[in-house]
Amino acid sequence: MTLLRRTFLGFSGVALVSSTVLHGQDAISFESRFEEIRKDPAFIHSLFGVAIYSLDRKQLIYSWNGETLMDGASTTKVVAVGAGMALLGPDYRFRTPVYRTGPIRSGVLQGDLILVGRGDANLSSRVRDRDSLIHVDEDHSYGGYDAVPLPGNPVQPLVDLARQVAAAGIKRIEGRVIVDASLFPEGTREVGSGATISPITVNDNMIDLVVHPGQPGAPAQITASLRVPYIGFDNQIRTSATGSPLMIRLSEKRAPDGNIRVTLSGQIPAGAKPYLQPYFVASPSRFATALFTQELSRAGIALQMPASADDTGAGAELKRFYTPENRVAEFVSPPFSEDAKVILKVSHNLHATLIPFITGSLVAGKPELAETRGPEARGFTLARKFIASRGLDLSGAVHSHGNGSSLFSPKFLATYLAAMTEMPFFAKFRDGLPVFGKDGTLGDALPNSPATGRIVAKTGTSAEPDLLNDGYMLKAKGLAGYTTTPSGERVAFAVLLNRVPIDARVGDGVAMREKVRTIGGNTVARIAEAINLYPIRSPR
Structure with missing residues (x-):
């Protein structure tokens, strides 16, 4: 499996009409925009998942395949980093x-x-x-x-x-x-x-x-x-x-x-x-x-x-x-919160993978962990206890690597992000996320978008060769983070896209990365943009 660098460039797909043109038309809703994107022929075999959670109303306000376990790729680094901040503390310094x-x-x-x-x-x-x-x-x-x-x-x-x-x-x-x-x-x-x-x-x-x-x-x-x-x-x-x-x-x-x-x-x-x-x-x-x-x-x-x-x-x-x-x-x-920026903004795989090893070595030693095998497993045990303490449903999460490569439901990711807002370290956690159109793996997201600077989110990408068809399969592209709706409502959201064929010959990694950016990356970016630009009309 190859986890790839997550960035976004322009894509003029049949159904992906520029949001800049549509912005301001009252007839456009998030639902209609999402349907327009979803029905592009490029995604006939693909799976979309979206969950939007209102931080103000404290409830899920939109769900499309929200309960479905999907490949979250590196969006799941938010789980590793959040648990690391809770267990080590954002101000922890390595000596x-x-x-x-x-x-x-x-x-x-x-x-x-x-x-x-x-x-x-x-x-x-x-x-x-x-x-x-x-x-x-x-x-x-x-x-x-x-x-x-x-x-x-x-x-x-x-x-x-x-x-x-x-x-x-x-x-x-x-x-x-x-x-x-x-x-x-x-x-x-x-x-x-x-x-x-x-x-x-x-x-x-x-x-x-x-x-x-x-x-x-x-x-x-x-x-x-x-x-x-x-x-x-x-x-x-x-x-x-x-x-x-x-x-x-x-x-x-x-x-x-x-x-x-x-x-x-x-x-x-x-x-x-x-x-x-x-x-x-x-x-x-x-x-x-x-x-x-x-x-x-x-x-x-x-x-x-x-x-x-x-x-x-x-x-x-x-x-x-x-x-x-x-x-x-x-x-x-420097404090751990600084490494959180490295992990989240540039999606650093090694640093994220180290988190359960570190927490399992430095925080473990408690009686309830005595029978757990190895420091990485102990780290995940501690993470599970932390997540459960926030009242989250762990049936929507399958997590085996700190850097991603696991299955999460969009609802779990959105509610997890909502739970992070209640933590005393939330400001430092949020500051670590890429800013839409500004920095990190979202630095080049949708140039000239009205949503520039108004979304912070973790990206994710997972792709592998399709030898049968001499191409690639984009297993997962995703965004999970925070924004506001047109009414000013604060929301946490997760947008996942799985199973998109990529027309690039096996071995031509440069062409493959470019198409992953222009097809998968731009798609999830436009869905996140739509959450910020258009009203959500249906309750669920």
Whole structure:
């Protein structure tokens, strides 16, 4: 399954007459507008679901397949983030410490240095200052022509930690440099981007590979955002004719010594913009060990033992050194509400997936969770208890991944969003959502729409190849958020669209993404726009 970047561009379908033209005509209602959209021949095999909940009347005021379980794709990140804010608190800050296991004598650490992963997803250049993170609308973890590496040094927090170690008087380390990634199990690939889940996350556990085309027939050029000694790249990408499709493949081989060779092959068309291809590392703890070792050396600290593949993880015998007197450095993150913006505005899969792992590790330990298997399952148990405490019907929710890929009824999503308005952290939750036509994955929604700036909502997209028909199936496109009706009534809404065939040849990911945007994305955006522009005449 592939979860794709969620944006919207213009689409002039047969039935999708511009709302800008219709706005102001009294005969138009939300129902008539929705029917016009729904009856487009492109959706003859598709399923629509809509639920609109009045925050003022505290009741459902419109439902179309509202009770039907549908693929919500990344709209369901609102559930993970809401539960995370409730369980951790919006002001929670991750602390990433560094400990020593021996004394410091004459500038020499007679022992090991241990960097402890505590779940911070933003050990990267996203950190603007102690209280805020930056985000860009086209996140680098999705790759693509419009994506670029995050601005700044991708390992700046490690630079800060290394400088703190040096300031603690350490000039040479006789022991090892170790990354402790034991907070929860490392190694599972999250289902959206393919990034590896770990308690330690440096630059989203990826290397940005930017492919630059040359002249037709010439090799392409590749620049990498990070270099580590154990990963090498072989470039076999050629420049193809202008207008030809982009095709990039990655393959890797592991040597007996643990080193990795990654081969990039395929083609990029001449005249195209540079293309960002993410490479997600298999072992984030090893990746972090190599990067932290480099920064310690740059800080003027001599290392007696080079980093190896074995210098990851930490046994119980090392944890006895995790005391205030042995702490030589610590990186403190901005508040969790800032990461909520990264998750919701750019739909960050890895960060959302980490939430149940983190809550299940940091909040768990209560008697009722003793029999629950694993930190992720414990996190979902805590989320379930939170959702149930808000009086919501969990029969309308099937949730297995923090980033989406689950089934929800439109009614559940709308009522969940309504429940969030009663939480003390609601303002920060709402501020994390993309703004229609302004930022995040809604930044380019319906240009010049009268609803610009008047809708905040989480987007979602899920698509997969249709090999039988040499095309793609848009499994899900969705929006879930808040707006007002023409009468000024405040509402929470969910709009889901499932099962839309996409006419793009398998392998042509660029064409597929474009059609997903112009067909699926624009459709759910126009339905959300209609909630804001036109009166809802029927009660249910």
